[in-house]
Amino acid sequence: MQVIAAVAEFERDLLIERTQSGILRAKATGKRFGKPPALNADEREAVVKRLDAGASIAEIAHEFKTTRQTIMRVNEAALKQQPGKG
Numbered sequence: 001m002q003v004i005a006a007v008a009e010f011e012r013d014l015l016i017e018r019t020q021s022g023i024l025r026a027k028a029t030g031k032r033f034g035k036p037p038a039l040n041a042d043e044r045e046a047v048v049k050r051l052d053a054g055a056s057i058a059e060i061a062h063e064f065k066t067t068r069q070t071i072m073r074v075n076e077a078a079l080k081q082q083p084g085k086g
Contacts, residue, residue, distance in 0.1 A: 038066045038067075038070045039064060039066065039070065039074065043064060044074050044077075044078075046064075047060055047064065047071055047074045047075070048074065048075070048078045050063075051071075051075055051078075057071045057072060057075075
């Protein structure tokens with residue numbers, strides 16, 4: 001029984017190794033993982049402009065059909081990029 005367990009463990013290690021190498025290869029070729037972003041770069045710029053113009057977060061979220069949290073995250077990222085504002 002120990003021999004079978006050892007072979008199974010070895011196979012499991014090989015599987016993990018192959019998976020990791022596949023992921024690294026995909027990342028090296030530019031493949032993106034995970035859920036796509038809710039807003040593209042142009043939409044993010046438009047959100048920042050609307051925030052600067054004084055629009056409310058809820059208004060902008062409704063306009064762009066996304067959540068308030070997404071708008072707040074875009075705003076926070078924009079503030080970090082602007083020296084002296086964050």
